[in-house]
Amino acid sequence: xxxxxxLARADYPHIATIPTRWADNDIYGHVNNVTYYAYFDxxxxxxLIEHGGLDIVNAPVIGVAVETMCRxxxxxxxxxxxxxxxxxxxxxxxxxxxxxxxxxxxxxxAVASGHFVHVxxxxxxxKPVPIxxxxxxxxERLMENEQ
Amino acid sequence: xSEIADITCREDFTFWYAMATRWNDNDQLGHVNNVVYYSYFxxxxxxxxxxxxDNDWMKSPCLPYAAETSCRFLxxxxxxxxxxxxxxxxxxxxxxxxxxxxxxxxxDEEPSATSEWVHVWVDRNDERPVxxxxxxxNAYTRHKK
Numbered sequence: 001x002x003x004x005x006x007l008a009r010a011d012y013p014h015i016a017t018i019p020t021r022w023a024d025n026d027i028y029g030h031v032n033n034v035t036y037y038a039y040f041d042x043x044x045x046x047x048l049i050e051h052g053g054l055d056i057v058n059a060p061v062i063g064v065a066v067e068t069m070c071r072x073x074x075x076x077x078x079x080x081x082x083x084x085x086x087x088x089x090x091x092x093x094x095x096x097x098x099x100x101x102x103x104x105x106x107x108x109x110a111v112a113s114g115h116f117v118h119v120x121x122x123x124x125x126x127k128p129v130p131i132x133x134x135x136x137x138x139x140e141r142l143m144e145n146e147q
Numbered sequence: 148x149s150e151i152a153d154i155t156c157r158e159d160f161t162f163w164y165a166m167a168t169r170w171n172d173n174d175q176l177g178h179v180n181n182v183v184y185y186s187y188f189x190x191x192x193x194x195x196x197x198x199x200x201d202n203d204w205m206k207s208p209c210l211p212y213a214a215e216t217s218c219r220f221l222x223x224x225x226x227x228x229x230x231x232x233x234x235x236x237x238x239x240x241x242x243x244x245x246x247x248x249x250x251x252x253x254x255d256e257e258p259s260a261t262s263e264w265v266h267v268w269v270d271r272n273d274e275r276p277v278x279x280x281x282x283x284x285n286a287y288t289r290h291k292k
Binding site: 027028032033034035037038056057062065067069070071072075 | 175176180181182185186204205210212213214215216217218219220
């Protein structure tokens with residue numbers, strides 16, 4: 001579970017801004033750990049929709065999460081606005097592994113980092129299928145490191 | 148992620164938490180959203196810490212913080228399934244502990260997902276790691292795989 005992952009903002013080709021919400025905080029007064037995965041889920045799907053043309057209502061091929069992980073170093077809390085870094089570490093025929101990191105607004109070093117593996121499947125048969133071309137092109141752009 | 152010890156048999160878990168899925172756990176694809184699995188695992192872990200470790204969230208001088216979590220999604224579940232979440236302890240350190248969990252649809256022998264959680268016990272005030280409290284340590288030892 002301890003694959004080393006970059007905490008540096010410059011290593012993430014795509015940065016998305018997320019406003020935290022009141023109910024994201026738990027009894028500790030921090031954003032609950034589970035909620036980080038909702039941020040991951042949102043940032044990944046937003047990217048596929050905006051840059052890969054994913055139609056979440058009608059697309060015949062959809063991404064299914066098969067594995068996710070997050071390591072938490074420092075807490076964040078509502079009402080902070082945070083930034084999520086997104087990159088692609090591995091692009092296979094039917095699957096992709098995204099690397100994600102959570103930054104305080106303008107932060108250079110991540111306060112949490114993790115990964116998310118999507119397998120693309122036929123919406124009807126649920127069987128893995130090749131990643132559709134427009135999505136693959138968008139994902140390839142996330143493999144380009146800015147540095 | 149090959150380091151994840153895949154504990155998948157019901158017999159391997161020593162602590163159980165049963166729960167019902169809810170309508171809004173399903174996402175647009177018609178099954179429980181991946182994020183929600185973590186809330187199921189969290190409910191089991193938190194229940195363990197409260198009942199077995201005798202932790203009082205509002206008063207205890209030290210508390211467990213999630214340091215790392217992961218999940219492998221093996222097959223979908225959907226509302227209105229009822230779930231059994233199993234827990235066992237796979238590593239005990241000075242301040243930290245690792246839980247291995249699995250989620251089963253009631254009646255299933257194969258898990259729908261497996262998960263690992265690492266808790267670090269910290270001082271409530273300064274949030275620095277502290278040794279695992281004695282009652283918690285005893286509970287972890289009882290449930291150690």
